[in-house]
Amino acid sequence: MTLNRAPRLLVPKGxxxxxxxxxxxxxxxxxxxxxxxxxCSKPGGSAASGxxxxxxxxxxxxxxxxxxxxxxxxxxxxxxNEEMIAKLVAARxxxxxxxxxxxxxxxxxxxxxxxxxxxxxxxxxxxxNIDGAFRNQKWDPDNxxxxxxxxxxxxxxxxxxxxxxxxxxxxxxxxxxxxEAKGRTSLVDDPGxxxxxxxxxxxWDQSTTDPAQLDQIRTFLxxxxxPCISSFDSSPGSSAIPQGTQVLMHSWNGDARRGILSSxxxxxxxxxxxxxxxxxxxxxxAIVKDAPNRDAAYEFINYSLGVDQAAxxxxxxxxxxxxxxxxxxxxxxxxxxxxxxxxxxxxxxxMYTGVINDAQQVRMDIVSEMKARAGG
Numbered sequence: 031m032t033l034n035r036a037p038r039l040l041v042p043k044g045x046x047x048x049x050x051x052x053x054x055x056x057x058x059x060x061x062x063x064x065x066x067x068x069x070c071s072k073p074g075g076s077a078a079s080g081x082x083x084x085x086x087x088x089x090x091x092x093x094x095x096x097x098x099x100x101x102x103x104x105x106x107x108x109x110x111n112e113e114m115i116a117k118l119v120a121a122r123x124x125x126x127x128x129x130x131x132x133x134x135x136x137x138x139x140x141x142x143x144x145x146x147x148x149x150x151x152x153x154x155x156x157x158x159n160i161d162g163a164f165r166n167q168k169w170d171p172d173n174x175x176x177x178x179x180x181x182x183x184x185x186x187x188x189x190x191x192x193x194x195x196x197x198x199x200x201x202x203x204x205x206x207x208x209x210e211a212k213g214r215t216s217l218v219d220d221p222g223x224x225x226x227x228x229x230x231x232x233x234w235d236q237s238t239t240d241p242a243q244l245d246q247i248r249t250f251l252x253x254x255x256x257p258c259i260s261s262f263d264s265s266p267g268s269s270a271i272p273q274g275t276q277v278l279m280h281s282w283n284g285d286a287r288r289g290i291l292s293s294x295x296x297x298x299x300x301x302x303x304x305x306x307x308x309x310x311x312x313x314x315x316a317i318v319k320d321a322p323n324r325d326a327a328y329e330f331i332n333y334s335l336g337v338d339q340a341a342x343x344x345x346x347x348x349x350x351x352x353x354x355x356x357x358x359x360x361x362x363x364x365x366x367x368x369x370x371x372x373x374x375x376x377x378x379x380x381m382y383t384g385v386i387n388d389a390q391q392v393r394m395d396i397v398s399e400m401k402a403r404a405g406g
Contacts, residue, residue: 082326085127092346128321142362146175147317153328156335164352174312180349184309199305200231211278216261221397237384256403287370312383
């Protein structure tokens, strides 16, 4: 499997389109003023206490790994790459954070804008545990600023007690959202992923800049799909799946797995990695520029790349780490729903990643317009 550019929160495959510094900083400035204001002060007790400070996606480390590290680790959560970047930019080197977990496509822009340290690989000997397919990505060719933490994909979950037919494709998802699941369908709260639905279904580049295709995406999302959507929820596994509050849920594979495992009736739910195409993203360990606890940051990343720790993280979060041997370890431990974590070779051929390009603002505007119309 070859990874080209990996995003979680955004788009997927492109043709090496580069985002300008102006567009990057402009997009960051568009994140709420509250985030920027919050960033102006250091997190409580960071540098003074010597605690390792991690700014990450919520629930992204197994508790046993954190407690077993041997040094205090404090983790704050963000809900999007944009939020994380806005905080770092506004803090101007005083955020107090040591580690962040950006999605791959954001790394070139973060590095260019002086937000990330250049990694000293001699301090990360366990990086050799990472399979070659998850190293040296085009967005960070020599792992200059990052190493893989998790990789995953995008699909959907549906309630088989309500939707009686088998769903296998993005067209099926669209049909069910407009049909049996109308008014009880959620989408991940991510402009790139939402805008990519029609691209996946039609075989278009999900990072398309084609004006005609973008117009069709706007018509589809705003006029056709918006009235069918009841929620924009990036974590349906936290409550919507266990509580059965939605019938059809656009989801990332690990979150869907956690929701199904937490459900009192797991047999009720079916996960689909849809045809013909879908997303592939990679989230990455990175050290913040001028991190106050750089030594501890290197130690924690290297520790987390151990096979035992990586297997625990995969079992806990539901995403692959790229660390060789984790799949075999989890198979031997009879971990549940491993097919949701590790796609088949055939499924991998249908997964690809994307880029941030000059159409990103258009996608964001379309989804904002969609949200204003949703549930109407």
